[in-house]
Amino acid sequence: MSGHERATMKRQRHTRFASLVAISLSASVLLLADDKKPVSQIGQEHAIPRHLQDDEEFSIPLRDLLEYGRKVFMAEWTIQDGAGRPLTKGNGTALSNRSKPLVDLRAFNRLSGPDANSCYGCHNMPYGVPGGAGDFVTSVFVLGQRFDFLTFDPSDRVPTGGAMDELQKPVTLQNVANSRRTTGMFGAGYLEMLARQMTADLQAIRDSLRLGDSKQLVTKGVSFGWLTRRKDGTWDTSRVEGLPRASIVAPTPVDRPTLILRPWHQASNVVSLREFSNTAFNQHHGMQSTERFGLDTDDDGDGVKNELTRADITAVTLYQATMAVPGRVIPNDPEIEQAVLNGEQVFGRIGCASCHIPELPLDKKGWIFSEPNPYNPALNLRTGTTKSIAVDLNNKDLPQPRLTPDAANPEVVWVPAYTDLRLHDISDPKDPGEPLDQNQTPWTPKFRLGNRRFLTKRLWGLANEPPFFHHGLFTTMRESVLAHSGEALQSRTNFQALKPYDQDSLIEFLKTLQVLPPGTPYLIVDENFKPRKWLTTEKLRTCSTGK
Numbered sequence: 001m002s003g004h005e006r007a008t009m010k011r012q013r014h015t016r017f018a019s020l021v022a023i024s025l026s027a028s029v030l031l032l033a034d035d036k037k038p039v040s041q042i043g044q045e046h047a048i049p050r051h052l053q054d055d056e057e058f059s060i061p062l063r064d065l066l067e068y069g070r071k072v073f074m075a076e077w078t079i080q081d082g083a084g085r086p087l088t089k090g091n092g093t094a095l096s097n098r099s100k101p102l103v104d105l106r107a108f109n110r111l112s113g114p115d116a117n118s119c120y121g122c123h124n125m126p127y128g129v130p131g132g133a134g135d136f137v138t139s140v141f142v143l144g145q146r147f148d149f150l151t152f153d154p155s156d157r158v159p160t161g162g163a164m165d166e167l168q169k170p171v172t173l174q175n176v177a178n179s180r181r182t183t184g185m186f187g188a189g190y191l192e193m194l195a196r197q198m199t200a201d202l203q204a205i206r207d208s209l210r211l212g213d214s215k216q217l218v219t220k221g222v223s224f225g226w227l228t229r230r231k232d233g234t235w236d237t238s239r240v241e242g243l244p245r246a247s248i249v250a251p252t253p254v255d256r257p258t259l260i261l262r263p264w265h266q267a268s269n270v271v272s273l274r275e276f277s278n279t280a281f282n283q284h285h286g287m288q289s290t291e292r293f294g295l296d297t298d299d300d301g302d303g304v305k306n307e308l309t310r311a312d313i314t315a316v317t318l319y320q321a322t323m324a325v326p327g328r329v330i331p332n333d334p335e336i337e338q339a340v341l342n343g344e345q346v347f348g349r350i351g352c353a354s355c356h357i358p359e360l361p362l363d364k365k366g367w368i369f370s371e372p373n374p375y376n377p378a379l380n381l382r383t384g385t386t387k388s389i390a391v392d393l394n395n396k397d398l399p400q401p402r403l404t405p406d407a408a409n410p411e412v413v414w415v416p417a418y419t420d421l422r423l424h425d426i427s428d429p430k431d432p433g434e435p436l437d438q439n440q441t442p443w444t445p446k447f448r449l450g451n452r453r454f455l456t457k458r459l460w461g462l463a464n465e466p467p468f469f470h471h472g473l474f475t476t477m478r479e480s481v482l483a484h485s486g487e488a489l490q491s492r493t494n495f496q497a498l499k500p501y502d503q504d505s506l507i508e509f510l511k512t513l514q515v516l517p518p519g520t521p522y523l524i525v526d527e528n529f530k531p532r533k534w535l536t537t538e539k540l541r542t543c544s545t546g547k
Contacts, residue, residue, distance in 0.1 A: 290309055
């Protein structure tokens with residue numbers, strides 16, 4: 001039997017096991033139901049016949065909670081579930097023209113939304129894994145949701161109705177929204193915990209500042225510039241780097257800059273998986289969560305209340321947080337092995353690793369993921385409002401593969417995501433960039449000046465999650481490398497100056513960074529997904545830094 005056949009059988013066993021868990025969960029949910037007279041499901045068309053009720057997330061086994069979260073992620077929502085938002089936009093506000101509700105032929109709109117029946121409809125690559133990346137066809141039109149129903153019909157003069165923006169200027173396909181590729185959520189829990197730890201470090205530096213002091217904001221070896229507290233108590237954030245506007249605004253001495261790292265959305269706009277989920281369910285599916293829209297309310301006018309419970313959002317958040325981490329596929333071929341090794345060294349030598357840092361440390365046992373995130377903004381569940389749930393991301397019972405503590409320092413897990421979680425401008429000066437700035441409000445001039453800053457792409461899982469770059473317009477990784485400019489211009493210039501073999505070696509190295517087939521227990525495998533040895537982590541760190 002070939003390695004591929006064994007891997008296929010393993011995936012089939014994984015699928016059968018997941019199905020059994022789903023059946024078990026369905027039975028347990030029925031047992032948890034209230035002692036009221038059951039409602040007949042005959043003739044009903046619900047994606048989730050019975051939702052978890054608040055506090056049930058604390059009483060069912062973790063395995064069942066995660067399986068329920070997977071079901072919520074894959075649910076094909078119907079109008080009986082509450083899908084659609086007849087009287088509200090994807091940003092949660094009322095329609096600009098309530099005389100034209102979003103029903104019937106206006107129920108879906110690829111640009112302004114709702115634009116999908118399920119999360120899985122877009123997040124499914126590779127291997128059909130719920131929570132993965134998506135093909136170009138699944139690209140999202142960020143900020144299109146501020147319109148009722150985009151038609152580009154010039155006769156529609158209602159601002160943010162179907163053709164005119166907030167200033168009553170006509171919009172086009174090129175300037176109405178930012179087109180971005182659908183990203184995968186593999187290893188998401190580790191990434192969010194890194195962002196939490198780094199935020200805590202930056203805030204500790206901020207809180208140590210006395211009047212008239214300036215200090216460098218450094219966490220895990222990553223610099224975010226300098227912060228100054230003036231003698232009058234106000235804050236000077238003009239030298240802070242790599243953080244979005246919401247994390248550095250401080251209009252009064254009482255309002256300290258939060259310095260919160262926002263690892264989600266490519267423009268660093270969202271704090272947590274939970275915030276992302278609350279927003280996405282409404283924008284893309286018209287499913288409103290109670291923590292965002294309130295209990296027993298029906299603001300969107302679809303006749304359904306309490307469409308997604310707090311427990312639902314907790315379950316789907318934990319499902320995403322516990323997804324498997326990407327690994328590496330290095331074939332047992334001496335020629336390829338030599339190219340990969342050379343490519344790793346080139347990656348560090350030409351400066352790629354200065355932003356795409358090969359790994360960052362989660363210390364102080366920071367791999368215990370907790371819900372809710374302590375930095376959640378308003379309209380999302382916050383700490384202190386209910387009990388917390390903690391999950392050990394290193395738990396071997398979670399989807400494989402997992403990360404493990406450093407053998408030399410068991411208090412640390414190295415997260416090989418190849419990112420610094422910072423915003424950078426890597427756009428070509430001749431490139432107009434994105435038409436809109438997601439981190440500005442739509443009524444300000446800066447909103448229409450556009451965006452040129454993006455979070456450093458996390459490269460783990462890169463090779464088999466095409467298309468590439470923030471817009472998903474590239475079909476090869478080489479195109480992405482050559483598109484680097486701005487702050488990354490020197491690295492691109494260095495790449496272009498390399499000998500052809502060194503250029504090809506760098507690409508060969510990037511090709512090893514893959515999402516592995518479901519159930520693969522090893523982080524580094526060969527072409528048959530069998531475990532294989534490679535350089536130690538310490539040696540790779542040395543190669544990537546060029547020391």
